[in-house]
Amino acid sequence: MVRAGAAPTPVTYVSVLSACGKGRDLLLGVQVHKRVVESGVLSDLKVDSALVGMYAECADIDSAWRLFEEMEVRNVVCWTSLVSGLARLGQVDRARELFDGMPERDAVSWTAMIDGYVHAARFREALEMFREMQYNNVMADEFTMVSVITACAQLGALEIGEWVRAYMSRQGIRMDLFVGNALIDMYSKCGSVERALDVFNGMHSRDKFTWTAIILGLAVNCHGEEAIDMFHRMIRVSEVPDEVTFIGVLTACTHAGLVDKGKEFFHSMTETYKIAPNVEHYGCIVDLLGRAGKIMEALETIDQMPMTPNSTILGTLLAACRVHGNSEIGESVAERLLALDPENSTAYILLSNMYAKANRWEDVRQLRQAIMEKGIKKEPGCSLIQMNGMIREFVAGDRSHPMSNEIYSKLENIIADLRNVGYFPDVTEVFIEVAEEEKQKVIYWHSEKLAIAFALLSSEPNTVIRIVKNLRMCLDCHNAIKLISRLYGREIVVRDRTRFHHFRHGLCSCKDSW
DNA sequence: CTAGGGTTAG
Structure with missing residues (x-):
């Protein structure tokens, strides 16, 4: 355009700066900035905002700040650019400070902040922000929902996720491609393959993310064969897999014990799809x-x-x-x-x-x-469980819960019941060097056992108990939970660091190898 | 017509 001699207008600059930001091209962005200055365009709110946004997106927060402070008139857009830029650089607390000082906040600013917490892995704060957003009567939209659903996914918070869906239909927020993909991931990460498949089947359009999400979901939930079927379906509809899709496919082979198939996929990934393995x-x-x-x-x-x-x-x-x-x-x-x-x-x-x-x-x-x-x-073992809309966290040996005494005595009862049907504590995986009797206490107080005792105390009979654990489950917990599922007639789903365990009728979906 | 927020692994 410049070579052709056409004079750029503010609209041109805004568009080009947006492109520089999205393309993370700081060098070009700086050149455009120079041109803007040289062209003598007087301060234009949109151009200035686009400049702040470009620097923020290109991770040059100092320049973004400087320009922001020089602006005579600021609006919610440039504030949000800065908040989002800070959050993306991992400076969430600084972003929050700025956010709290904003003269006006709309759905975009709230979503930027919520998403900032999600990317900082501070999921509970993300949900807290969403609650505050509603309290402030700001209408959420599809973008907001994606961030909130992602937070639920990471927390394994199915109840809240379901509430979010109801909220969406109440508010008339439609399920677009992004929301659908996020929902598939959320249900998968909450151990509910059925619901993930429901969403998948109900989607009008699907993209690479949709297929990858369902493949991964099936794979980690012990449906390896179905995950592989999905991959073939994906290829049949000409969707192009990427490196993450293959993580899903290979994970499926691992969990299903399909060694030769796994090797074949690894081979076709490099040969057919030209993806370099990482x-x-x-x-x-x-x-x-x-x-x-x-x-x-x-x-x-x-x-x-x-x-x-x-x-x-x-x-x-x-x-x-x-x-x-x-x-x-x-x-x-x-x-x-x-x-x-x-x-x-x-x-x-x-x-x-x-x-x-x-x-x-x-x-x-x-x-x-x-x-x-x-x-x-x-690393201390830690289990999350949500019950009646609240997320509870249990750390091994934890006594901080208000119901602590009840939980520990419930746990004692459970263990007595288990011993009656032949359970004997297996302390071979106890890490610390203490007396044998102490070791038994150590494993009794593992976080997932505490969480289950709490769940049995405070949930309706026959409801599924869902737990998210930060580490691999120990052998003893695995044995104990199998028995609990039979004795108390409960389905128990534990998400471990890498996969799911679905306990039912005394058996686990992982077939005892994990 | 033009500026800010969204999805998959580790």
Whole structure:
């Protein structure tokens, strides 16, 4: 346009600056900024806002601030640009300060703030903000709902998610593609495949995200074969898969134990779809081989992949060594893992569990002593559960809950009931070095057991109990929850760090390998 | 006509 000699107008600048922001092209943005100044366009609210927005989107917050402060007239748009820019850079608290000082806030500003909390993984604050938004009588729209639904997904907050759906239909907020995709993810992350499929089946249009969401949802909820069917359907309707889609497909193969299929997909991903595998894809393959007991092949995969192994992938292999009692390779993998990350508590835990499985109690003892001496701290176990619209958090050994006494005595009753049907506490995975009796207390007080005791106290009979746990469940909790599901006739769904466990009638969907 | 907010893994 410039070369053709046509004079840009403010409208041109606004459009071009928006493009620079969305394309994260700061260099070009700065050039356009210069042109704006040279062209002598007097301060124009929209151009100035576009400039602030461009700098904010290109992560140059200082320039954005400076321009913002120089503006003589500001409106809600440039305020929101700055709030959103700060939030995206991870400075949520600074964003919140600015947000609180805004002279006027609309749905966009509220959504920017809610989404800021979501991206900072502060989901409860995101929901709190949404509540405040309603309190302030600002109408939410599809954008708001996506952020709120995402927060529910991460929290495993199905009740709130369902409330959000009802709210949407009350408010006449329609379910567009983004909302639909977010809902599929939310239901999947809450362990409800049925509802995820309902949304999926009811969608008028679908994109790559839709298919990827349902594939992942099916995969982590132990519906591996159906996830793979979905992938074939996706290809049939000519949707192009990306690297995340393949994470889903490979995860499906892992959880369904389909080793050869997994290898085939890995191959077609590179050959047919020309997607370069990243370390997570290799991680899926290592997991796939490792779970199937092909430890050597898994090790070779790590040694032959084009990138240096990170601690996650070594941890995956170590976990496989534990499951299959291969302490020879396990020890060398643990060594590599600890060389990479000496404070890695996962390495110690897996190594200790592996020794325990091999009945190498002297090694277990020495390891535990080393852990104590080095002061290695295990990440505290933590379970979320929501009940009657409230999200409760339980940490192992937690006594902070107002119903604490009742919960602990309920737990004692549960354990007595379990013992009557043959349960015996399995303390082999207890990490700390204490007397045998203490170890039993330690596992009784694991966060998921506390959460279940609370749930049995405060929920209607026959309702599904849903728990989100930050770590992998221990063997004892897994055993205990299987029995609880039978004894109390409850379906219990636990979302663990990587997958779901659906407990029903004394059995778990993971078929005891996780 | 033009400025701000939304989805998938790890």
